[in-house]
Amino acid sequence: MREYLRVSQDRSGTQRSPNEQHEDMLSAAGRKGWAVHPKPYRDPNRSASRYATKAREGFNELLSDLESGSFDADLLGIWESSRGSRRTGEWIDLIELCAERGVKIWVQTHDRVYDPKNARDRRSLREDASDSEYESDKTSERMLRAMRANAESGRPHGKTIYGYRRVYDERSRMLIEVVEHPEQAAVVREAAVRVLEGDSFYAVAKDFNERGIEPRRPAPKRQNVGWTPAAVKQMLTMPAYAGLRQHQGEILEDVEAVWEPLIEPEVWRKLQDVMSSRGGKRGNNWPASHLLGGIARCGVCGAKMRTGKQNAGSVRHDKESGEKLKRETYITYVCSGTPGKTGFHVAMKKEHLDLLVTEVVLARLSRPDFLARIGQHDGSVDAARAQLLDEIREHREWLEKVREKASEERNLTVLFDQERRINPLIEAAQRKLESVAATDPMIGQLAGAEDVEARWNELDLLTQRRVIGLIVEPRVHRIGRGWNGRKGINRDRVEFAWK
Template sequence: MRDEYSDETKNIALYCRVSTDEQAREGVSLDEQQQRLKSYCRAMGWTEIPHVYIEDGYSAKNMDRPQLISLLKEVKKGTISKILVTKLDRISRRLKHLLEIIDIFQENKVSFISISESFDTNTPSGRLTLQVLGAVAEFERERIRERVFENMLHAANHGKWLTQSPYGYDLIHKELVVNETEAEVVKRVYDLYLNEGLGFYSIAKKLNQEGIPSKKKRGWSIRSIKLLLTNPVYKGTLVWNRIDRSSNKQVEKDDEDWVVVENAHPLIIDESTWEAVQKRINQASVPPRAKTSPHLLGGFLKCGRCGAAMTISWTGPKTNRKRSYRCSANKNKGTCTSQPYNASDVEDWFKEGLLRLSKSMNSSYIFKLAEQARNDEKQVINQQIQSAKNRYARKVEAYTAGLIELGDLQKEKSRMEQIVQEAETRQSTTTINTEGLEEKLNGKISSLIDAIDTLPVVEAKSLIKTLVEKVIIHGDKNIEIVLTTP
């Protein structure tokens, strides 16, 4: 809409304001302000009749003034080219509000002129004054942010919850207390994701269909389920200062800037379960077609010749169409010589392969899985050690800046040393129960075979995802099943 007005058709606006107190104390007259502003316009050779906005009896302590609101609306419409005041404090006595208003003027290419201070944002000196005002305001904002951070840091280190309570907890005297009804839902969500293989969407849909309310009674969504599954609050950990909200776009800070307090409140999910869920979330995600395809191995089946995905093709007349898995590189590019395979045959081979796998689980394969699980555990331990060291480094910086006392720094050092010692002990004594691993794996395979025979394809595929990373076809009845780490 702004483009409809040229500079020639835009108006000059005069803004005059006086409060009752100012009129009595300083003898500031609205008529006097108008006369001075109109005289300035004539002196500058501006012949058009200006629009006058008169604010009678309103204080400049806030922006809730009818004439100011009306003026800003016209600015945003693009009908004004210049705004004049006798003094800056006519617009606002608060620097924060003044800068907010001037920002609006600049965004809409409006010159702002104060005739007493010789302030004109269209001149170099005016822009310099604006920059100085901005620097002062920025300094004050930083001072306020430092004070807020210091108070928040103290509260976080003493286990005080700093925002509204997450689902599963109630907030009582700034401390989290488990809400038993909601906690059962949290445990169920983790079980549905980790053990039954349901995705964010499927879990949200199930909870909504069952009429289970979310915290704000808005229903469950993909985002709310993901946040619930990734929030460390459920393992008893408080994480604060994670998001930078200083600009319009929220950005996650580097983890060394986070304030992390372990065992800050009662947990709902044990740490091993929480870490297992994070591992599954961070693993290479299964392609969307693997979740939604009505074909058992859609999204899982790979070509043994080139590694491309095998997709469903249909052959035969409409009355007797047959499914086949065909290499996508062969179908779309002609770069692979792999043959198509009857889909029902391949799915039968897959089930037979699972049966053989459960009966012939050899020790070398179990050892390989155990070694992978051991490496995963090592990685988690190393992350815990690094997080403890990062927290201590932040406390050193806070102590140097005078934000915390020496006693707080010493406590953090002792805590870091304890965490490192416990983690290193776990690392040196970590053992994997291979018999238990084999039993767990065989149990999963048996459950999966039963699911394939009894459940709808989409539900069976959810279970396949918890156990199988991919299936590679090398030829007739020759398939390779690659399992995920249990």
């Protein structure tokens, strides 16, 4: 048996973490006499609904291994059906792949093994996926209604914004007011004034770090992470600091927020003009000389990685003269570190990271379903997206009207009939929507080439960098246990965040 372990964010503490799922399944497998594969597929803190914003690397690897025949087991174990997927179309793809490869599916909470080749089992699995997707849709709709209501009333939604604190009623826990944070508000104002006066984001971040000011989003599990230029800029672009309420990316001009601005609206708008005017003036036109410089990121702090030189081997001396010989060097990708703080977090030999990333990207581009998943560049992509979204919305609005009518007449027959007819149309439109993507033409050419590797080798360095930057963000983590002193490529250090 090989496991797929997933959990979304667990703020309530009631969900089962991947490790807990693993322990439960390992124990049950032991009682049943099943051998468990040593390498489960994992997706911690990953949603499986259509509203997810992060790719599920573990699930994609699972599908890829099933397609290539390298799954290396005859049983797929999941803790419950919703852990697999909350998208009906995606779940059906998994079922079909398992059926083709002769892989059965064990759902631990059901304590049952399903055979995808069996029509009744296949129907049960599909129904579970449909139910999970429906629950996901209901949750999303409730959240959207709450967000919309809060926006229209000028009330906050989500996490407390840096620079403010919320005051709640001790009994009801209802929000009373949003007030300035005694220390953080001054930091926001200072950053705004300094940028308006010409300071760079880097200079502000460096000064804040040297003064020991806690960053907006402290990460206690990470080391040496503080303010970064990107964090300063992102903070100052937030309309909330001007007392403006934003909803779905749009500033609601006719809505008055319930909190006082830290930056006057006129000053904040001037600040946006100043920051946007800097965009094209900084940087240079030097040609890139390394494949992943500025593309790969540190897995600890998220900073871009630059190139640097590293000494190879120990110091040697000339046998005759005794003079110290010049040491050989090699190029590495190094974390840029945090402004105002010494040191960096990770480094990896350039040739190792280049080779690994190229190998994985080419394997991804060579997949038969790559174009179907990412879509091809087309001038009408935005129109196609809008049309599909309208189609889905119209179908759902129709079903809602049918539900209301059925409730009034106490007649569920019509409702069931319409759901049977309309839900497949919604699913089909959703699958099309997921496959439509505005993509660089070069990616389409590469994926459609007979020999992807040969076509890749024909590209110049800048084009290769562009392709990699469009489809993946490699993240380099620290050396794991057992690798100190070892040579060769440590594949476990590199995480691939697919776009």
